[in-house]
Amino acid sequence: MQAETAPASQSPAPSPAHSPGAGPRESDDLIVRDQFIRLQAARERRRARTRRIVRQVVVLAVFVCLLGLAYTAYKAFGTAIDDAQSGWLLIGSFLPETTDLKMPPVLDILAGIFEEPRGTGDPFWTIVASEAAFTLREAAVGFAIGVVVGLCIAIALTTSGRLERALVPHVIASQTIPLIAIAPIIVIWGRKSFDFLPFEWQDWMSVSIIATYLTFFPVTINGLRGLQSPRPENLELMDSYAAPWGQTLWRLRLPASLPYLFAAFKIAATASVVGAIVGEISAGVKGGLGRRVLLEAQRYTTGPERLYVAVLGAAALGIFVFVVISTVEYALVGRKGREPAHGQYGT
Template sequence: MAETARKGAMGLKRLRGSLRQVIVFSLFVVLLMAGYSAYKGFGQSIDDAQTDWPVVGSILPRTDDLTMPSVFEIIAGVFAEPRGLNEAFGSIVLREAAFTLREAAVGFSVGVIVGLTIAIVLSSSQLLERALVPHVIASQTIPLIAIAPIVVIWGRKNMDFLPWEWHDWMSVSLIATYLTFFPVAINGLRGLHSPSSEALELMDSYAARRGQTLWRLRLPASLPYLFSAFKIAATASVVGAIVGEISAGVTGGLGRRILLEAQRYTTGPERLYVAVLGAAALGIFVFLCISLLEYSLVRRKGTEAIL
């Protein structure tokens, strides 16, 4: 009974913590909308009156209805049907987000495998670590906008040896992989080195092989480091997928939608805002998915062990 009561109390405490996070996030969104509306109102009213204000017009740019549609116009743009389409624009953005999510998920998965493999290989040898870590870091200094067209052209021309047909969205996933593997490799390497010398000596005293030490000690100890990397990598995979869609010229995805709405900006600026907010929402979604997985595998087990 006492154990059941303790678990119930912990569950109630977690529920309250989650509720507080939802409230804080909702308040942040409301404050962000209020700040946006206030800036638009001050900047526009001063501009209309042709007066000067020490902030808007000198430090911050002025506003107008074209560059900054109102919050209500943006919300209405979610439900409005673009000309020639019998579908709400919000559902179009949702469909494009699902397309981008597929590319990002593939890129994230491959990036995690590549990054974790690099971390395991480098952790096995100090010589390899010292020689190759600078090159891993240097790989991230190359601008993504320069790599993306190369990857797309390379995929179209040189992937005919594969037993399946290569599509442009696969090139986009490779671009997402490029941004994903780095945080996993670096944080994974730190995590694999995190076990104490006493724990390693204990494994040696049991005559554990290197693979057993890796599986039973180093990998479990690296989980907190890895999940921190997964959160960064998941959001980075969305960024990589969106940039890759713009470079690859794919027919779907949020990147393509943002590009199209930017070209049509003068006829419907609120649609570009909706598309950009959809990309932000997708990034938050994948971050929350990784956080939920982290709670299920790491934090919850740690809490149960304490109980």
């Protein structure tokens, strides 16, 4: 019996994998397939990053709400037992009293954000925002100088093991000096000893130097570790090509150090804000958050909530610079910037 055959004009039904929108077929060009896979991976990365950002914002909002609830609950509890007068010795002795002067209610703090101080005519948050921008300029200059100085020191230490062993302890010891002790010295130097410069030295420049003092240390230590992170076989490969030291630094060591450097940049950026605020308080520089915190501390009895708002403004400035560095990190190195493992770069 002859086997039945299908008519020649009849073609097999297309498989689901070959339907439109299902992606390239096995017979497609490899370049097209590779491009399709890259686009799919890029979409997945964007979705993952969006989910991560939303999750971080939600976590921060929940944390702030919980902190406000804990603050309110502690104040309500202390008020209910009349602080230490009811025999509960922690409140009023080891913990702050819950009076409205020492712990203003959360609603009063929120209202203080939009309050117009006497003689200004502007909401308080606009005043804090403008002063935060002034402090940000000082911190940014200090951060930039600190990054350059710290990275130069790290590169110099990479060239010699003896130099590293001799100088690293001194770099570490430099951070044991209290910042509030050296801040007035730097300000006085700026006012008395920099007359030879072709421009007039201003106090905010001294504040930037104070911010540099806190910035260069994490960049130096993390930069040194990052520059030493390439695998020995990668260094041997560069040596086999007779690559000069500068080319090895630029093509291998610096790319390998990016995850370590950006981790240091995040610490240094927030530290530069702290240095700028402390420097403003020590130097009496007007126009910044440090001066605002000092003024509101002196006027605390007439408006305690404004001091809380100023402190919250300083915290928001620190979060802002951290987010900026994280955004730059993702733009330059992507996901690898959060994985400081050996072999990520230069392999």
